[in-house]
Amino acid sequence: MGVSVLFGLVAFTLAQALGGDLTSDMVLGLGLSVFISGVAFITQFLIEVDHRVARVGAGLAVLDHSFAQHVAGTRVMIKDEFAKVNEATQLFGAVEASALNTDAMTQLVKNATTIGRTPRSLLFDFSRAEIARLSGYLKDLGQAGDVTYEGEDRDWLLGLTKVAAESIDATSLTTVDAGGRNSVDGGLWTSDLGQLYMEAQREAVRRGVTIRRVFIMDRPIQMDGEFTNILDQHVAIGVQVRTLNPADIKGTRRATLFDFIVFDGVLSYQSTTASRINETNRPIIITTTLVTNLDRVSERKDRFTDLWASGKPYPGPAAGS
Secondary structure, eight states, X not given: OHXXXXXXXXXXXXXXXXXXXXXXXXXXXXXXXXXXXXXXXXXXXXXXXXXXXXXXXXXXXXXXXXXXXHHHHHHHHHHHHHHHHHHHHHHHHHHHHXXXXXXXXXXHHHHHHTOOOOSOHHHHHHHHHHHHHHHHHHHHHHTTXXXXXXXXXXXXXXXXXXXXXXXXXXXXXXXXXXXXXXXXXXXXXXXXXXXXXXXXXXXXXXXXXXXXXXXXXXXXXXXXXXHHHHHHHHXXXXXXXXXXXXXXXXXXXXXXXXXXXXXXXXXXXXXXXXXXXXXXXXXXXXXXXXXXXXHHHHHHHHHHHHHHHHSEEOOOHHHHO
């Protein structure tokens, strides 16, 4: 505003300096000063507006960049959340489509979420390790692979016996079952695992499962009261029993004897023993394996069929008395 007034005074002074009629000169000076002041004011105003527009434009550019970053961040967040929702939906769909019991799988996940990090980190670490182990077992079973347990298993043996629906075909080598040199006293069947296994077999027979077991006497053993008592216990709960001398085995199968069980014709359970140090100790089982490959399971079924055909039926206590 001051610049406009200054331009007006300069114009008025110049008009007076030109001389002429006082009244007309004054009117001309005033008009010229007003005009020039107006031009100066408008020019100054336009310059100021231009500066403000430039500042506003710079501010908008900063705001636009910030807004663009916010939009980009929001877009990424929404995309990630939708990806999580999509993944969860796919997982739930896979659970629903699975042949496994949905409630049991859902309960497993719920129970797993109750385990949190606490000062007692051992519980958390152990739980995580067990989940990873179970996940690995399920993956191998789903891909028809072998699942191996280091050492002598009991949970698989009892669990499979409890869920078998059709048949259980098993072999029992006396070198594995026996605890003494010429008897089975103190061996598998008198242990806590053996007793639990017997009870699980009893329940399976009650469900209508056909159980056949071949006792292979691959070492010198007396058909005394201890051994026949084990056979009688099996017969008493409904297990079909046969005994087999390795010399009666046909073909080359005699050279490859090992303990195995075929459940429902679709899965083979077998154990591998270490070399025996002496004849008085029961061999140590170093690994237990679940075989689900159909070709290998079929080979186990054929092997059992041959062993069963080569064995002698054990009549049981009633027929033998």
